[in-house]
Amino acid sequence: MTWAIILSLLVLGLLLVLVEVIFVPGTTLVGILGVLFTGMGIYVCFQNFETETAFIVVALTVLGNVLVVLYGFRSGVWNRFSLKETSVGRAFDERLAGLEVGQKGRTISDVKPFGKAEFDDKIYEVKSNSGFISAGTEVVIHKLESNKIIIKQ
Structure with missing residues (x-):
């Protein structure tokens, strides 16, 4: 036993x-x-x-x-548990291609301070530099920095 x-x-x-x-x-x-x-x-x-x-x-x-x-x-x-590959892709690298500071567009949603705007028939997420902007307002790109589009009226 x-x-x-x-x-x-x-x-x-x-x-x-x-x-x-x-x-x-x-x-x-x-x-x-x-x-x-x-x-x-x-x-x-x-x-x-x-x-x-x-x-x-x-x-x-x-x-x-x-x-x-x-x-x-x-x-x-x-x-089986070890990492074999390295991710080399980057997010949103081409997101701002074709946009320039001073380019005009129109908001398609309220921007408070984030919202959507249309530039050259493409819709982008934007940030307002001056606070609330209502939908349908003409806006201008003020800055392009770190894949962010800063707009103003």
Whole structure:
């Protein structure tokens, strides 16, 4: 009965370490539980058997855990979780193409201080430099900065 308890604790600990290394790397909770169950198994072994037998169990347990960790690193499971490419795209790079300071347009919604305006048959999100501007008002582009269109009446 004692061997069954010890083996079940050690196997459960080994399985939890295996799950940590292969299936949920980086969470550490499953790995800590695996180490705790392994430690309890070793503790029970030292309580119930001779020191020589307990140290043999410790050596086999450490060997098993090292093999599981090595298998996890060599299996390539970490490659599935690592970033392989870099995003080089930029948002709204061409958003202001064709617009110039001083260009005239018309608001199509209330601008308070953000709203929509139409310039050359295209609709843009704009910001008012002077507060509220009602829909349908003629506006002029005052500034183009950081992909923002600043307008005034």
